[in-house]
Amino acid sequence: MxxxxxxxxxxxxxxxxxxxxxxxxxxxxxxxxxxxxxxxxxxxxxxxxxxxxxxxxxxxxxxxxxxxxxxxxxxxxxxxxxxxxxxxxxxxxxxxxxxxxxxAVAAQRVLLRPVPDRLGPVRAASMYIAAETGAEIGGDLYEVLQTRYGVRMIVGDVRGKGLPAVRSAAAVLGAFREAVHYEEDLVEVINHCAAALRRERAMPRGIDQGAEEDQSESFVTALVAQVPDGPVVEFVNRGHLPPLVLSEGKVQAVMPASPLPPLGLEEFITGPPAKAESHPFACGDRLLLYTDGVTEARNSEKKFFALPEAMEALNDRTPPEFLEQLHQVLVRHTQGHLADDVAMILVDRLDEELDK
Missing domain, CATH: 1.20.58 (Methane Monooxygenase Hydroxylase; Chain G, domain 1)
Structure with missing residues (x-):
């Protein structure tokens, strides 16, 4: 003007x-x-x-x-x-x-805490990337904790954006951090997360929050994993993307034998009670948990990001180096325009000598 x-x-x-x-x-x-x-x-x-x-x-x-x-x-x-x-x-x-x-940085450190480099039999790293410029937290969540049952981790993605998504993520993470130390069964751990999400959705909101997204239709895709002392990794997948296991230079997606709906959609669960599923995870193997901000990232030609191929190409990097370089590859693929938030956890099963 x-x-x-x-x-x-x-x-x-x-x-x-x-x-x-x-x-x-x-x-x-x-x-x-x-x-x-x-x-x-x-x-x-x-x-x-x-x-x-x-x-x-x-x-x-x-x-x-x-x-x-x-x-x-x-x-x-x-x-x-x-x-x-x-x-x-x-x-x-x-x-x-x-x-x-x-x-926002302080809130992120409370909600999404950095993962320690070493937890029991594994070496780990995490990364969170907000799609919105200047944002620090969103609807993606992750956590890795060492417990008496082994190293337990969760990665999830909340449907929706803004403060309702952050509240749902906080509710699920809070329940996970408490339940992993007391529940031996992974299914019970994720059931605690589902119950916490139901309580969060049922909580009455103030007048100033009336214009926010309706939480009665929200859900959270979540994957809970456990690395015990043995050469296996156990999963309970509630509608989330399959984890990737890199073994002997090849990546394999671990698909659930009995698919389950996301947290918040328990009314769609049918059949026998859910059970944790096991997959080989020997010394030297690598595990990647991630959200759909990675796999659904597109380039100018509308092609999706090839995560398994990128994981194989970066096989010789340490967990922090792997995630940092994967981030750079992802940014180049999208020309710096991520459409969704990204959360990733990378876990390496240590060699037997280092494990001792």
Whole structure:
């Protein structure tokens, strides 16, 4: 808008029928720029208005008139005030943004804690990538904990976005962190997570939350895994993507023998009671748990990201190096435009010598 006004002034001043004195219009340009363009934009608008004033005064042979000098004085005063105000507002907004980001980082560290490098018989690493620029947390979740039953982990994806998704993720993670230390059966662990999600959905909301997403239709895809002392890994999959196991240079997706619906959709469970399923996981093998932000990432040709091939190509990296380079490959694949959040856990079964 400020520059459009300046162009309008040029058109009027240079027209054969000069019917309007445009000085007050130019005075408004730095004031309008200060609203949304920041200090640099405001300064540029003021400089542009000054250049137009000089040009039009010369073209119309107005130098020496009281009108021109009054216009320059007004333009100078408004420009100085606008630049000063814009700078102060910009600094205030930046301080507020920095504070919000610090709060978001603290919330992320509580909700999604970094995974220790070493837990019992495994070496691990985790990564969370928010799709929205500047965001820190979302609806994806993960956790890895060492318990008396072995190393237990969860990865999940909440349907929906915003605060309702964060609340659901927090409820599931809280239940998991408590149940893994007391429940021997993995099925009971994930049942605790489902119960916590039901309680979260049934909790009444305040008036200020009335416009948020209806939680009665939300669900969470989740995968719970356990690495005991033996050369196996156990899974309970509730509607989540199959984990990938890299063994002897080849990647295999571990599909559930009896598929189960996500958490929050227990009414669709039929058949015999669920059981944990086992898969070989020997020394030197690698396990990757992930969310659909990885596999559904597309490039400019609408091709999905080939995760198994990328996992095989990065086989010789340590867990932190693997996730960091996988992140770089994913960003290159999508040209830096992730459509969904990404959560990943990578676990290596240590060699027997290191395990001792």
């Amino acid at each position: 400020p520059f459009a006004i300046a162009v309008l002034v040029v058109v009027i001043e240079l027209s054969p029928a000069h019917f309007l004195y445009t000085g007050p219009l130019l005075t408004a340009t730095p004031a309008l720029a200060a609203v949304a363009m920041g200090p640099k934009g405001t300064f540029a608008a003021a400089a542009f208005a000054l250049a137009i004033s000089v040009t039009t005064a010369t073209y119309n042979q107005m130098w020496g008139s009281q009108q021109v000098y009054t216009n320059f004085l007004a333009l100078f005063l408004v420009s100085a005030a606008s630049v000063t105000t814009s700078s102060a507002v910009h600094t205030h907004r930046q301080n507020e943004l920095n504070q919000i980001r610090r709060i």
